[in-house]
Amino acid sequence: xxxxxxxxxxxxxxxxxxxxxxxxxxxxxxxxxxxxxxxxxxxxxxxxxxxxxxxxxxxxxxxxxxxxxxxxxxxxxxxxxxxxxxxxxxxxxxxxxxxxxxxxxxxxxxxxxxxxxxxxxxxxxxxxxxxxxxxxxxxxxxxxxxxxxxxxxxxxxxxxxxxxxxxxxxxxxxxxxxxxxxxxxxxxxxxxxxxxxxxxxxxxxxxxxxxxxxxxxxxxxxxxxxxxxxxxxxxxxxxxxxxxxxxxxxxxxxxxxxxxxxxxxxxxxxxxxxxxxxxxxxxxxxxxxxxxxxxxxxxxxxxxxxxxxxxxxxxxxxxxxxxxxxxxxxxxxxxxxxxxxxxxxxxxxxxxxxxxxxxxxxxxxxxxxxxxxxxxxxxxxxxxxxxxxxxxxxxxxxxxxxxxxxxxxxxxxxxxxxxxxxxxxxxxxxxxxxxxxxxxxxxxxxxxxxxxxxxxx
Amino acid sequence: xxxxxxxxxxxxxxxxxxxxxxxxxxxxxxxxxxxxxxxxxxxxxxxxxxxxxxxxxxxxxxxxxxxxxxxxxxxxxxxxxxxxxxxxxxxxxxxxxxxxxxxxxxxxxxxxxxxxxxxxxxxxxxxxxxxxxxxxxxxxxxxxxxxxxxxxxxxxxxxxxxxxxxxxxxxxxxxxxxxxxxxxxxxxxxxxxxxxxxxxxxxxxxxxxxxxxxxxxxxxxxxxxxxxxxxxxxxxxxxxxxxxxxxxxxxxxxxxxxxxxxxxxxxxxxxxxxxxxxxxxxxxxxxxxxxxxxxxxxxxxxxxxxxxxxxxxxxxxxxxxxxxxxxxxxxxxxxxxxxxxxxxxxxxxxxxxxxxxxxxxxxxxxxxxxxxxxxxxxxxxxxxxxxxxxxxxxxxxxxxxxxxxxxxxxxxxxxxxxxxxxxxxxxxxxxxxxxxxxxxxxxxxxxxxxxxxxxxxxxxxxxxxxxxxxxxxxxxxxxxxxxxxx
Numbered sequence: 001x002x003x004x005x006x007x008x009x010x011x012x013x014x015x016x017x018x019x020x021x022x023x024x025x026x027x028x029x030x031x032x033x034x035x036x037x038x039x040x041x042x043x044x045x046x047x048x049x050x051x052x053x054x055x056x057x058x059x060x061x062x063x064x065x066x067x068x069x070x071x072x073x074x075x076x077x078x079x080x081x082x083x084x085x086x087x088x089x090x091x092x093x094x095x096x097x098x099x100x101x102x103x104x105x106x107x108x109x110x111x112x113x114x115x116x117x118x119x120x121x122x123x124x125x126x127x128x129x130x131x132x133x134x135x136x137x138x139x140x141x142x143x144x145x146x147x148x149x150x151x152x153x154x155x156x157x158x159x160x161x162x163x164x165x166x167x168x169x170x171x172x173x174x175x176x177x178x179x180x181x182x183x184x185x186x187x188x189x190x191x192x193x194x195x196x197x198x199x200x201x202x203x204x205x206x207x208x209x210x211x212x213x214x215x216x217x218x219x220x221x222x223x224x225x226x227x228x229x230x231x232x233x234x235x236x237x238x239x240x241x242x243x244x245x246x247x248x249x250x251x252x253x254x255x256x257x258x259x260x261x262x263x264x265x266x267x268x269x270x271x272x273x274x275x276x277x278x279x280x281x282x283x284x285x286x287x288x289x290x291x292x293x294x295x296x297x298x299x300x301x302x303x304x305x306x307x308x309x310x311x312x313x314x315x316x317x318x319x320x321x322x323x324x325x326x327x328x329x330x331x332x333x334x335x336x337x338x339x340x341x342x343x344x345x346x347x348x349x350x351x352x353x354x355x356x357x358x359x360x361x362x363x364x365x366x367x368x369x370x371x372x373x374x375x376x377x378x379x380x381x382x383x384x385x386x387x388x389x390x391x392x393x394x395x396x397x398x399x400x401x402x403x404x405x406x407x408x409x410x411x412x413x414x415x416x417x418x419x420x421x422x423x424x425x426x427x428x429x430x431x432x433x434x435x436x437x438x439x440x441x442x443x444x445x446x447x448x449x450x451x452x453x454x455x456x457x
Numbered sequence: 458x459x460x461x462x463x464x465x466x467x468x469x470x471x472x473x474x475x476x477x478x479x480x481x482x483x484x485x486x487x488x489x490x491x492x493x494x495x496x497x498x499x500x501x502x503x504x505x506x507x508x509x510x511x512x513x514x515x516x517x518x519x520x521x522x523x524x525x526x527x528x529x530x531x532x533x534x535x536x537x538x539x540x541x542x543x544x545x546x547x548x549x550x551x552x553x554x555x556x557x558x559x560x561x562x563x564x565x566x567x568x569x570x571x572x573x574x575x576x577x578x579x580x581x582x583x584x585x586x587x588x589x590x591x592x593x594x595x596x597x598x599x600x601x602x603x604x605x606x607x608x609x610x611x612x613x614x615x616x617x618x619x620x621x622x623x624x625x626x627x628x629x630x631x632x633x634x635x636x637x638x639x640x641x642x643x644x645x646x647x648x649x650x651x652x653x654x655x656x657x658x659x660x661x662x663x664x665x666x667x668x669x670x671x672x673x674x675x676x677x678x679x680x681x682x683x684x685x686x687x688x689x690x691x692x693x694x695x696x697x698x699x700x701x702x703x704x705x706x707x708x709x710x711x712x713x714x715x716x717x718x719x720x721x722x723x724x725x726x727x728x729x730x731x732x733x734x735x736x737x738x739x740x741x742x743x744x745x746x747x748x749x750x751x752x753x754x755x756x757x758x759x760x761x762x763x764x765x766x767x768x769x770x771x772x773x774x775x776x777x778x779x780x781x782x783x784x785x786x787x788x789x790x791x792x793x794x795x796x797x798x799x800x801x802x803x804x805x806x807x808x809x810x811x812x813x814x815x816x817x818x819x820x821x822x823x824x825x826x827x828x829x830x831x832x833x834x835x836x837x838x839x840x841x842x843x844x845x846x847x848x849x850x851x852x853x854x855x856x857x858x859x860x861x862x863x864x865x866x867x868x869x870x871x872x873x874x875x876x877x878x879x880x881x882x883x884x885x886x887x888x889x890x891x892x893x894x895x896x897x898x899x900x901x902x903x904x905x906x907x908x909x910x911x912x913x914x915x916x917x918x919x920x921x922x923x924x925x926x927x928x929x930x931x932x933x934x935x936x937x938x939x940x941x942x943x
Contacts, residue, residue, distance in 0.1 A: 045833065057798055058901060062828025064802030071829055072800075094828075101826060101833050 007043040008419065010036055011104040013119065015111035017048035017065060017072065024340040025137040027315075028197075028220035029110035035221060035412050037069065042419075045102045047071045049114045061087075061094045071098060078114050081144060081172070082183055085116020095119055099126045106419055108133045109191075113140060117187040124190045131422040134188070135195040136215075137337060141184045142208045144169055144177075148334050149204070154254065156335070156357070156375075159207070185209065192422060195415075197338035198359040218414040222343050223315070235399060236326050236392040243277040244389045246353075247325040249313075249341040252285040254292060257331035257355070262299035263378035264331075264385060265306055272386050276306055278329075281321055283312035322348040326395055327388055330354040330364075333376050338363060346406055351398035353384050369402045468492045506534050506602065508592050511625075512618060513608040515586040516579070516647050521608055522618075524577040524625060525592065527555070533596045537576070540591040540603065541584045553578035554640040556632070558625055575625065579643040615648040619869065622648075623916035634817035637923045645920055649869050660738040661755055664723055669733035673705035675776060675852070676756035679764045680709045680748035685719055687766040689726055696730040698773040705758055706734040708766075711748035713740065745871025746864035749848070753858055760787065761858055765849040767900040768796065775895050779852055782840055782892040791853050791882050793846030793891040795836070796899035802828050804899045805850075807843030807891045808876065810933045816919070819926045820933050822876050831896070840890040844936065848875030849899055857887060872921040880929050883936070 014029035015021075026048070036044035048065075050072050055063050061074040073094060077086045085091050099107075099122070107123045107130055123130055138147030142160050145168055149157045152168040162177035169177075188194075194215040196202040202215045236244055252258050258280070265278055285293055300307050313321055322328075328345045330336075335358030342363045345352050354360040355375035364370040371388065373380040388395065472481040472488050481488065506529035514522040521539075537553065538546040555573035582589070592604045611618075622645060630636060663669070681688065688708060695701040710716055716738050723736055737755060739748065749763055762776065770776075775794075783792050796805035803826040811823040822845065826834060848864070861881045864874040879889045926933075 045830075055800070057802075057804070057828055059824065060828040062802070064798060064800035064828070064830045066800045068801070068830055068832035071802075097826065098829065101829050 008041060008106065008423065009102060009104045010042055010044045010106045010108055010419070011047060011098070011102050011123075012036070012044055013047045013107065013109045013111070013115065015049050015114045017046075017050060017070070019065060020050050020052065024220065024338075025111055025135075027223075027340060028137075029135075031221040031223040032108070032110070032412075032415065033069075034223070036415075039416075041416075043069075045069045045071065045104070047073055047098060049073050049075050051076045051114075061090055062098065073098075073115070075114055075116075078116075080113075081176075082180055083112055083117050083140065084183070085118045088118075091116065091118045091122050095122055096126060099123060103127075104130060105423060106131045106133060108135070110135050111137055112187075117184065120187045120190050131192045131419075132190060133193055133195060133418070133422070134191045135197070136201055136205060137197070139201070139204055139335075139337075141181075141188070142204060144172075144180070148255065150255070150334050154333070156333075181209075193418065195418070198362050200335065200359050200362050201337050216414075216418055218418065219411040220338050220340060220343060221411050221415070222340075222347060236395045241326075243275050244327065244392065244395075245277045245279065245325050246327045246329050246385065246388075247279040247281060247321070248329055248331075249281045249321075249344075250339075252280075252282050252296070253288055255332060255334045256282075257333045257376065258282075259292065259295055259299070260333065260376055260378050260381060261329055261331045262296060262303070262307070264381035265303055266299060267378055267382040268386060272389050273306060275389050276385065277308070278306055279308045279310050279321075279325065281310045281313045318344060319348065322350050325350060328352045329381075329385075330360055331373075331381060332360060334358070336360045346402055347408075349399045349403045349406070351395055351402065353381070353388065365401075369398050369405070464496060465489055465493075505529055505531060506594050506596070508537070508594060508604045510592065510604070510606045511575075512577075512621065513606060514618065514648075515608045515610045516651060518585050518587075519582050520647065521580040521582055521586050521589070522611075522644050522648065523553070523580055523608075524575065524622065526558075526574060527576050528574055529594075530572065532572075533598070534594045535597050536595050538593045538595070539580070539582065539589050540593050541588045542590055543584075543588070545584075546593055547583045549578070549580050552580040554636055556630065556636055557627060577622075577625070577644065578640045579647060611648070611651055615652045619645055619648055619917075620911075620913045623913040623920070626916055628912070633919070634819070634923065637920065642920070642923060642927075645869070646867065646924070649867065659740065659751055659755075661735060662720075662723075662738070663733070663735045664727040665731065665733040667733075668702065668731060669705070670703050673758040674703045675760045675762050675780060676705040676707060676752075676758040676855075677762045677764050677776075678707050678709060678749055678752035678756060679766050680711050680745060680752065681715070681719070681766055682712045682742070682745075682748070683715075684766075685710075685715055685722075688719070689722070689730075691766065691769060692726060692730040692732065692734070694769055695734075696732045698770070698775075700774045700777040701732060704762075704776060705756065706732070707737055707752050707756060708734065709737045709739065709748045709752040711739050711742055711744070713738075713742065744866065744869060745848070746866045746868055746874040750863040750866065753855065753863055756855060759855055761853055761855050763848055763851040763853070765899065768850055769898045771797070771896045771898060775897065779892055779895045782838070782895065783852070783890075786840070786888075787852065788854055788857075789887050790840070791846060791851060791857070791879055791887060791889050792840060793843070793852070793889075794850050794895040794897055795831070795834075795891060795893050796847070796850060796897055797831055798828070799898065799900065801832075802830050803834060804901055805847045806834060806893070807841075807846055807889075809844040810876070810937065816922065819919075819922045820930065821922060822873070834893070836893040838894050840892050842888060842890050844940065845876040845879035845889055846891055848878070849901075850897060851875065851878075853882075857882070857885075861885065867924065868921045869917055872918055873925040877925060877928070880932055880936075884932070 012029055012033040014026050016023060016026040018026050018030045030046065033044045033046040036042040046069060055072060056074045057063055063072045064070065065072055075087065075090060079086060109120060120132060123132055139149045140147030143149045143157065144165060145152055151157050162174035165177045166172060166174055188210065194210060195218045196205065196215050197220045199217050202217055205215060206212050248258060248261060250256055268276060285296060300309060322344065328341065328350050330339060330342060330352055332355055337359045339360060342352055342360065352364045352370035354364050354370060354372060356372035357375045361372055366372040371384045373384045468488065469481065469485065509526040510523065511526060512522060512524045516522050536548050536550050538548040540546050553576045555576045557573050558575040586608050589608055590605065592606060594602050622641065626633065626636065626641065695706065710719055719736065737752060739751060743751060753761055760780065779794060783790055793807060798804045805824055806826050808822040808824055810820045812818050813821045861878060865877050868874045882889065
């Protein structure tokens with residue numbers, strides 16, 4: 001249908017457009033789309049969900065973004081338990097029209113939240129030869145608490161099961177959670193291959209029930225061309241720098257652990273504190289619960305000599321912000337997956353001090369490209385900061401190590417290889433049966449007696 | 458009954474028999490209370506059935522448009538009739554349809570939610586309408602109840618009455634199409650056709666006449682209703698396009714409310730935009746079809762371009778190219794163009810008929826590819842066949858337009874007359890096509906924004922759609938077969 005017939009056509013589907021939503025998943029998806037279109041081998045079309053009523057046209061949920069190859073899809077009635085699309089017209093009509101028009105070889109789902117898992121089924125139904133890739137960004141299939149793998153009381157969670165999950169969600173029954181899992185699996189079975197941006201996330205999904213060979217670890221895409229300049233180091237200069245500059249980037253909310261960081265600064269010994277500066281780049285505090293706002297404002301108010309609130313930043317400012325900093329601190333209290341800020345730090349040669357859990361711990365090599373501290377513990381972080389201030393030469397060593405380990409375009413090459421592999425390998429029909437799905441669930445949870453199992457079957 | 462005991466005593470003796478004296482005494486208060494309740498309800502129900510005429514209009518001497526509230530909770534009515542001055546009765550049950558109204562004030566009567574509480578119909582009277590004195594109901598016990606009323610003659614603008622009728626129809630009526638088939642279609646149609654079709658009092662004013670071409674290639678006909686600020690936006694585009702000097706531009710003002718404002722603003726527009734244009738002021742609001750037909754009658758060129766006021770060309774020279782792209786084939790073609798939204802996605806790339814299951818299987822005009830970015834669509838430089846094209850931008854020879862009788866003015870306000878024209882053209886052997894490489898922006902529906910988004914508008918679309926389907930159902934089925942065979 002498209003003129004560029006010789007190219008591989010890829011439909012990249014995201015749960016939001018960076019025009020409207022600045023989340024890491026959206027940005028990574030959009031970067032991938034743009035990068036694909038700079039290549040001679042691919043023609044990528046970007047389908048992004050939005051919820052802005054003022055953008056819709058009469059009689060359709062589809063609209064444009066004003067740029068070529070970008071499609072906006074309006075969806076507001078979302079089911080955040082099953083992640084099912086209530087509006088079946090959206091699936092059978094608007095999405096079908098999109099598939100007919102783009103006629104893709106590969107549909108790359110960067111997400112299914114806000115969109116509905118049914119889109120995966122529809123893509124497969126439209127043309128069974130279409131290869132489907134799903135990038136996993138959070139732990140949503142595993143955890144109903146926004147896919148954070150945190151309990152609703154904000155404790156780290158290690159494993160999910162219908163029996164455990166009802167502690168967080170007493171309004172649901174274990175049967176609800178079993179059906180949720182089966183619903184997810186029935187759609188995930190249609191996916192040809194998964195991409196996980198971190199090994200940690202991959203391991204969680206293997207434990208949940210996706211076989212290991214179906215998940216590829218490929219890092220999120222940074223935009224190598226558009227905003228940020230070539231990497232440059234800002235090394236601690238013991239002569240001219242009176243203070244070591246630490247910086248925080250991202251949304252300000254409970255999970256991101258800014259309170260831990262501020263507590264750590266307040267615990268610093270006097271002589272270290274005088275040699276420390278903290279720049280906070282980010283926004284969102286005003287939408288947080290009152291007690292968190294008060295706590296953070298109180299902490300900042302007592303440390304105005306050390307702490308700079310710089311507020312929100314744009315992608316275009318990122319390079320100059322990072323280049324004026326010596327260390328990045330990522331004090332998240334949740335697992336994270338593959339935080340975009342750590343990727344940016346890597347690109348800019350900026351050493352990172354981060355929590356010792358999940359995707360963060362994986363992306364920062366302790367004592368080589370950065371430092372780990374015990375997640376959620378201000379004293380541990382204070383110790384790490386003190387060490388960093390007292391050992392300025394380490395910052396230089398780490399920055400050099402990062403620079404040596406960084407290769408631009410790595411993530412794209414891996415995507416490219418995966419696409420080629422998918423298209424060349426013979427179509428391997430994977431016919432999921434309910435029986436096999438039930439067996440899997442039983443095996444993992446070990447909750448059914450033999451009698452129950454035969455009843456269920 | 459020989460001796461008439463008071464109701465309460467009678468009921469007590471009945472309960473004693475049934476329950477025994479002791480229990481009847483223990484529960485006497487409850488028994489009496491509930492039985493009294495039944496008694497009161499029964500007395501109330503004896504007031505029914507009730508009929509209250511709502512709209513009662515003499516369409517002509519022998520035709521009556523009638524809608525009534527009709528409340529009959531015990532379902533006692535056997536038949537309904539009209540009574541004339543000579544006391545004769547015409548039973549009208551086959552003329553009327555019963556339905557459950559959307560009117561909350563009626564629905565609050567304690568009726569089951571599915572019992573009809575209204576009826577409506579277009580009645581062919583046996584005697585002149587002026588001789589009607591009353592509505593009568595015959596009940597299943599043979600009794601006749603009479604409700605006095607006098608029909609009014611129709612007068613003036615039919616739209617308020619049509620609006621009222623459309624608002625009566627419940628949103629989620631399951632038998633909607635049936636209702637239209639049996640009552641509403643006819644009623645609305647006869648009201649709309651009875652409107653005054655004034656044609657003589659149009660007033661044509663020409664501006665910048667010295668710049669007008671001797672023999673224009675195309676006459677652009679652009680109806681204006683409601684918003685008119687689009688005129689200056691279009692003029693800005695037309696004035697800087699040298700090709701537009703070969704054509705005649707006619708704005709048809711189909712909205713007497715704004716005529717004075719337009720006269721004033723054109724006085725200032727003419728010296729600013731050095732391009733010839735004409736304004737046709739209509740005395741009455743004729744609707745989209747009527748306005749285009751009026752414009753076509755004063756057009757001087759051999760070709761007509763029907764254009765909406767919220768359509769703006771993407772490039773200069775577009776109209777000349779559009780004419781050239783069809784070449785001689787234009788004599789046997791209705792030609793559209795590709796229209797885009799503000800976000801560079803497709804608004805119109807030709808239309809196809811789609812049987813809408815959510816709309817009682819009526820045929821709707823589906824805009825293929827709507828909302829998808831235009832760069833994903835091929836754009837051939839030769840004209841491409843389509844099932845039908847929009848009236849928002851439509852090129853046709855005047856000879857063809859006249860031969861087809863122009864737009865059908867039976868469609869109320871504006872909807873479906875474009876696909877109707879295309880179907881008429883197909884019957885005459887013309888082809889329908891679009892020029893994919895001629896693109897214009899179309900701010901769809903912005904030009905109607907002075908019309909409030911009421912429910913009756915939605916219902917009116919249903920009416921126009923119903924009318925279109927009734928007229929063309931078999932032809933569309935044939936067309937679909939031709940398309941799938943090819």
